[in-house]
Amino acid sequence: EKVADELTKINKPFVIVLNSATPESPESERLAYELEEKYNAPVALVNCLELDRADIESILEMVLLEFPVREIGVKLPGWVYALDSEHKIRRSITDSILESAEEVRKIGDIRSAFEALGENEYVTSVNTTNINLGNGNAEVVAELADGLFYKTVGEMTELEIENEEQL
Secondary structure, X not given: OHHHHHHXXXXXXXXXXXXXXXXXXXXXXXXXXXXXXXXXXXEEEEXXXXXXXXXXXXXXXXXXXXXXXXXXXXXXXXXHHHOOOOOHHHHHHHHHHHHHHHOOOEHHHHHHHHXXXXXXOOEEEEEEEEEEOOOOEEEEEEEEOOOHHHHHHXXXXXXXXXXXXXX
16 A cells, blocks of 8 residues: 555556456455555456466556556648638547547556547547657547548538549
8 A cells, every 4th residue: 555655646657466366256356446446556466376478468568558648649631730720620520639638647548538539420440559658659540531531622612522533
């Protein structure tokens, strides 16, 4: 408890390794859940006498995902940036990005927080493509709906444009 409090006070990432002879037992799982709740930290429930490479890699990954995020870059198709900041598409995507970013505190939050961006009506997929644990930077790439570019240009020019040939 003392170590967890000290690490929390100085904003250092940590995980709790809970050693149990029977990690699959309901009692062990209940204790792991209680510790996660109490210390707001992930718990690796393992039998230390039977640790293998995969277990160790999993514990290290848990630690790395606790590191703080300093910056998230969101890549969109270039034409979106050419739109006026109040254009409905740009505004909608920007609002969704800001809502997603509000949920992020640590590296492990990025993927789940930005799933909400994928629910935006103009976005078809969102991928976290680059995470730099050394500096806390991450990059998220959002793909937009097929034909949205042509539809937007068509609306702006009052012409019907559905593909590159018509453009």
